[in-house]
Amino acid sequence: MDISLEKELNMERNENIVVLDAGNGNDSLVSPEGFCCAFTFLFFAA
């Protein structure tokens, strides 16, 4: 998650938008590390 973006946006003291989690911002749709096998629990990239 992009903590700095989250802090930056909340520091703007925006009364309409409370950022709970900035996620990955809008940098990329899918991280190249996102591949995994849920079935066999190969989550080492997490």
Added chain:
Amino acid sequence: MFFYMHLSRYLKIYPCKDEPSRLLIYSTKSGASVLIPESFLASIEKGSIAPSDQESLARLGLLVPDSAAERKEMREALAEANRRRSLFNVVIVLNMDCNLACTYCYEGGMKGRHYMSSETASLLADLVERDHITHGKQIKITFHGGEPLMSIDLIIFLSERLQAAAASQGVTYSFNLVTNGTLLIRQTVEKLIPLGLTGAKVTLDGPRENHNRFRPFVSGKGSFDTIIRNMKEVWDLIQVQVGGNYTPENYRQFPDLLDFLLEEGLTPGRISLVKFDPVAKSGGHYPLPEFNEGCASTDEPWLVETSLYLREEILKRGFHTPRVGPSICMIEGPDELVVNYDGVLFKCPAFLGWPEMSVGDLRAGVRDYTDSHNLDVWKKDECLDCAYLPLCFGGCRFLRMLREGRIDDVDCRKAFLDETLEACLRQDLRHRPRK
């Protein structure tokens, strides 16, 4: 200059029960979560919000300049991720032997004293070196079995060779183990760390009595105490992950395991990840004759309650568990490969029992598997317009195969996510550590 922007199609919007005038908006694409007043959503839809708010929401991935372009971008998302990828991730099944006799093992009737030969290991090292290291890819290996630590000589042979080859090309080499944990002693770990060992995933099926019933040694003796002792010996050397397989009958016992780990000093700072999963149905051409339980779908109704319950129990004790996020089937990655002990290649470890799903062998290389694995199965309107697409990209191909005998369509997660996503998000927001 002011551009009118559109809400992303990959959003979920939930009312807040404790604050009825507010909405929780979650982007399945970026992972961002925000709270906004309900009236503000109407303003967003009308395009009447301040440019600074518009910019903030766009940076979070909630607003996009062009809906059609976003859909098109999503269609190419995995291809783009693959283009940017600098990692080759290979799962190596070193043997089909094991010192445990788990009642539900998905490798089922394939088990036996089958080990990778030194000739096959050399062919494998040749392939990794020739096709990946010399192309500048970082190398990450997951040693799998059977029980991988019953082939420690092969782990050393492959690691010494690949580590040296990687170093000569200026790329990294590392490996981890999917092990039952019974042979994970400190001396072994200390020997493997200089060769690239970074972590191990062990399996504990709940508290002692339940675990020993499902995962005994071949002799019939329980394996629980041995695994716990080993975890306590090695947690300071490598990242230790805990997995566990539950059934509808025993999942309520799993929190007792978490309490036991805490009592034994295996605290969240010493366990890198905990994740419990339902026992899957054994299948393929080598099913276990005596085990006919297990699930083959996320649509099974008991999974909603069990997965949320266990996730909460893990998180509330401070353990780490995977956050809600993309779960992309390995078969979508050209730089993902599974090598069986006999040199036959697959795209997913769960397909080992399905010879027709092999994608080649070490001598002939990887053949085109676009059709056999129905790679673009999710590139259809129903999926591209689904807000959940970034979380599933067609789901688990193996579960589809188990149910239908072929990958003729996606393993749709919509019903499951409808029931669980909001609760999972709220769990993550409630429990995640703040930096």
